[in-house]
Amino acid sequence: MTVMRVLVVEDEKLIADAIAEWLRREALAVDVVHDGDRALELLAGDDYDVVVLDRDLPLVDGDTVCRSMIESGARARVLMLTAASAVHERVAGLSLGADDYLSKPFAFTELSARVHALARRSRPAAPPVLQRAGIRVDYARREVHRDGRPVPLGNRELALLAELMRAEGAVVSTEELLTRVWDEHIDPFTNIVRVTMLKLRRKLGDPPVIETFPGAGYRIP
Structure with a gap:
C-alpha cells in the first residue's frame, strides 16, 4: 500500500497547482514542474507511479x-x-507511448479517476487489506481498525501507517517515509514525520504498537 507518487508536468502554473492540490487531498504524493527539462531531471532520479504530462511544454516538449x-x-x-481535442491529436499522443489522454478543459474528478486507474497498472498487485499486530488497514476504503475498534485517521496518518504495515516488521527510515508519504518539496530536516507519528500513536491507543529505533526509523513488529 505504498502511497502513489505523481509528477505533474504543466507549464500553466494555476492549472498545475490546482491539479496538485486536488490529488494531494486524496493522499497522493505530488511533485510539480513547469517544463520538460526539469521533468526529465526528476524522472531520472525518482520513482513515480504516474506522470500527468502536458504536451505543449517549454524547453523540452511533452512528446520528447x-x-x-x-x-x-x-x-x-x-x-x-x-488543449487539442481532435482525434488525430489523441492518436498521435498515444502512439508516442502515453497510456491515456485527456483534453483540456477537463473535470478534476475525471483526471483523478484516470490517475488512480493508471497507478494501479504501474505497480504489482498489493493485498487489498493489511493486517498486523491487531491492526487492520483497508486502504481503498480509508478504514482502520485496531482490535475491532475503528480508528479515524487523516490522510497522512493513514499513509504512514500503511507504509509501516507493508514493511512486515522491518524498520522503515524517516527518509523513506518522507519520500513515500510526502513529496520532493518537503524539507528534509522537517520534524513532520515525528509529529505525524505522535498523532498516529495517540489515535491507535494503548498498548503502544509502533517501535522507534533512534537514528534508524520505525516499525510495527
Missing part, C-alpha cells in the same frame, strides 16, 4: 519527455494533457 521515458524503460504511466 514521453519518448524519453519509454526509451529509458520508466515504470511510470503517462496521462497526457493537451
